[in-house]
Amino acid sequence: MALAVVVPLAAVLLRAVMVDGEPSTEALVRMLGSARTWRIVGLTVAQAAMSALAAAMVGIPLATVLARYEFRGRALVRSLASVPFVLPSVVIAAAFSSLLGPSGVVDLRGTWWAVIAAHVCFNLAVVLRLVGAAVAESTPTSRQRRACRARRCSMSNVGSCCRWWLPR
Numbered sequence: 001m002a003l004a005v006v007v008p009l010a011a012v013l014l015r016a017v018m019v020d021g022e023p024s025t026e027a028l029v030r031m032l033g034s035a036r037t038w039r040i041v042g043l044t045v046a047q048a049a050m051s052a053l054a055a056a057m058v059g060i061p062l063a064t065v066l067a068r069y070e071f072r073g074r075a076l077v078r079s080l081a082s083v084p085f086v087l088p089s090v091v092i093a094a095a096f097s098s099l100l101g102p103s104g105v106v107d108l109r110g111t112w113w114a115v116i117a118a119h120v121c122f123n124l125a126v127v128l129r130l131v132g133a134a135v136a137e138s139t140p141t142s143r144q145r146r147a148c149r150a151r152r153c154s155m156s157n158v159g160s161c162c163r164w165w166l167p168r
Contacts, residue, residue: 047112047116050112050116051116051120051123054116054119055120055123055124056127058124059120059123059124059131060127060131062077062081062124062127062128063128064131066128067131067132067135067136068136081125081128084121084122084124085122085125092118092121092122093118096114096121100117
C-alpha cells in the first residue's frame, strides 16, 4: 500500500525538480523556499484535518447507533453510506455540483464547505466500518446485560460491567 503512494509521489517530486533532463538541487531549493509551496501545503493539511474531523463528528455517532441498536431502515442507512464506493467518482462529483452549485439547495462553489461535504460523503463508509466494528465488539449481548443488572454493578464488579459499554 505504501508503495502505491510513495512511488507516484516520488515520481512527481522528481519531475518537479528536473531541469534539462537532470535533477537540480537549485530547483528543489527554489521550490521549497517558495511561499506559494508552503501555502499550498498548509491549505492541504488544514483541509484534510477539517475533513477528517467532520467525518469523525458525523461517523462516530452514526456508527455507534448502527452498531448498538436494531431499527427499521438500519440496512438502508448502511447501504446509502456505501454508495460513494459503488458509483463512479464523477457521478458523485456531479451530484455534489448539482446540490451545492448555483441551482442547487445552497451555492457553495469555491468554498471549503463543498470540499469537506464531499470528503465526508466518501469517508463516512470508512468511519462506519471501522468504528462500527469496534463498537459492536464492545457492546454487550442481552445475556451479559442481564447478568450485569443482576449483580447491580456493585463497586466490586463495576469494571466487569462497564467494560462492555466503554470502547477499548
